[in-house]
Amino acid sequence: MAQALRRGVQARPAAAPVGRAAALFRLLGDEVRLRLLRVLSLEQVNVTELTGILGLAQSGVSRHLGLLKDAGLVVESRTGGFTYYRLAPGLREGENGASHAWPLLEHAFAAAAETPEGRADETRLEEVRRLRKENFEEHGEERRQIVPGRSWAAWSRALGLLLPPLDVADVGCGEGYLTVEASRFARRVIAIDRSGTVLARAKALAERRGRTNIVWKRGEIEQLPLKDATVDLALLSQALHHAADPAGALAEAVRVVKPGGRVLLLDLRRHDERWVRERLGDRWLGFEDPELQRLLEGAGLKEVTVAVGARRARDPFTVLIAGGTKRERRLAGPARMEKSTRHA
Numbered sequence: 066m067a068q069a070l071r072r073g074v075q076a077r078p079a080a081a082p083v084g085r086a087a088a089l090f091r092l093l094g095d096e097v098r099l100r101l102l103r104v105l106s107l108e109q110v111n112v113t114e115l116t117g118i119l120g121l122a123q124s125g126v127s128r129h130l131g132l133l134k135d136a137g138l139v140v141e142s143r144t145g146g147f148t149y150y151r152l153a154p155g156l157r158e159g160e161n162g163a164s165h166a167w168p169l170l171e172h173a174f175a176a177a178a179e180t181p182e183g184r185a186d187e188t189r190l191e192e193v194r195r196l197r198k199e200n201f202e203e204h205g206e207e208r209r210q211i212v213p214g215r216s217w218a219a220w221s222r223a224l225g226l227l228l229p230p231l232d233v234a235d236v237g238c239g240e241g242y243l244t245v246e247a248s249r250f251a252r253r254v255i256a257i258d259r260s261g262t263v264l265a266r267a268k269a270l271a272e273r274r275g276r277t278n279i280v281w282k283r284g285e286i287e288q289l290p291l292k293d294a295t296v297d298l299a300l301l302s303q304a305l306h307h308a309a310d311p312a313g314a315l316a317e318a319v320r321v322v323k324p325g326g327r328v329l330l331l332d333l334r335r336h337d338e339r340w341v342r343e344r345l346g347d348r349w350l351g352f353e354d355p356e357l358q359r360l361l362e363g364a365g366l367k368e369v370t371v372a373v374g375a376r377r378a379r380d381p382f383t384v385l386i387a388g389g390t391k392r393e394r395r396l397a398g399p400a401r402m403e404k405s406t407r408h409a
Contacts, residue, residue: 089166092136097121098129100186102152103174105139108190109151118189120344185340191380198377218246225250231297236318237286237304241267247300248276255280255296257289287313291321298322301330306349315364322391328366329388331374332357336381354385361389 093099097119104110104118112130116123130150133139140153157167177183230252235244238256244267248254256279258264264281271279284290286301287310299318308314318328333351341347352360354371361369366389374386 089136092132092138093166093170095129097125098133099170099173100177100182101126101129102133102138102170103177103183104186104190105150105152106170106174107187108194109142109149110190110193111147111149114193115150118186118193181340185338185344188338188340188381191377192382195375195377195380221246222249232295234289234291234296234299234318234321236289236299236301236314237307238267239263239302239304241270243300243302244279245271245274245276248278251278251298253278253280255282255291257282257284257286257291259283259285287317289317289321293320294323294326295321296323297326299326299328301328301332303331303333305330305332306347306351309348311349311352312360312363315360319365319391324391324393326391327388328361328364328391329386331384331386334373334383334385336383338381351382352385357385357387361387365392366390367392 093102100119101115104115110118112123112126115121115126115130119126130139130141134141134150138153138156139150141148141150143149178187225246228250231250233247233251233254235247235254235256238244238258240263241256244254244256248271256264256267258267261283264283268281282290286304286308299322301314301318305311305314315328322328335351335353335356337350339350341350358369358371361371369387369389371385371387373383375384
């Protein structure tokens with residue numbers, strides 16, 4: 066995008082005053098700042114959200130925002146305890162010495178929209194919008210409706226109270242957010258991840274939250290460090306698309322669940338966002354609904370259900386929820402015959 070802007074600069078006559086124009090174009094000759102401006106042309110966001118969208122350290126994002134704000138290209142405002150940034154209202158009108166910049170920025174933004182990197186930024190922006198909606202910053206048709214105390218997190222914890230005490234395996238636990246939530250209703254949670262670094266961060270989170278009923282284990286999801294029939298419930302949240310062998314990973318999850326126990330997973334429906342392979346390490350671009358059903362049944366589950374968990378317009382990612390019950394062990398020999406006779 067920076068190259069497109071530079072080409073446009075070469076094709077136009079110098080702006081007056083020359084010194085100010087030169088400083089402006091030097092500022093805009095940075096790929097990250099152009100990506101940042103393009104995001105702000107689509108939505109006002111805060112620093113934390115920009116960090117996730119751009120995949121940069123918060124300190125770097127703040128530094129770029131400071132430079133753009135000093136140049137009069139970006140303004141900030143406070144809403145609900147957060148500081149949000151957006152394009153300066155006068156930028157499109159060519160104020161602040163940017164009369165030549167906006168047409169070039171528009172051209173660069175349009176070109177970026179056709180690139181994998183640009184589409185990835187927009188996809189992550191849609192995820193930010195989805196999270197806002199789920200946190201009830203926008204609700205239904207009343208876009209400004211505020212309902213104090215309404216929270217998905219509170220509802221999930223309330224529903225957890227309806228469950229009996231369970232031994233839970235969080236397979237591919239990552240940063241441990243689901244692990245901590247599961248520990249609120251579970252008797253014990255065994256959290257498993259392949260990365261020692263990630264497990265250390267998850268442990269630190271659990272310590273900050275005061276959770277003491279979690280056991281941490283390092284291992285591959287295709288070869289879980291657990292004995293057969295160890296837990297009542299195995300959770301795989303956004304883990305299956307990282308597995309080298311999804312069928313093998315599900316078979317392992319079923320193996321460690323007790324007969325009559327359950328496997329529950331959240332994963333993505335098939336999509337075309339190939340940037341997730343390099344950026345997030347995804348091995349699979351999601352799964353088709355029937356494909357997921359076959360995988361779960363093939364792993365040894367019955368009463369399998371596959372449904373949409375979350376879907377939003379313009380968001381290329383649809384979250385599927387799926388699960389099933391492990392089949393009971395079949396009795397063999399005389400014991401099986403005796404049981405059959407009793408029920409005859």
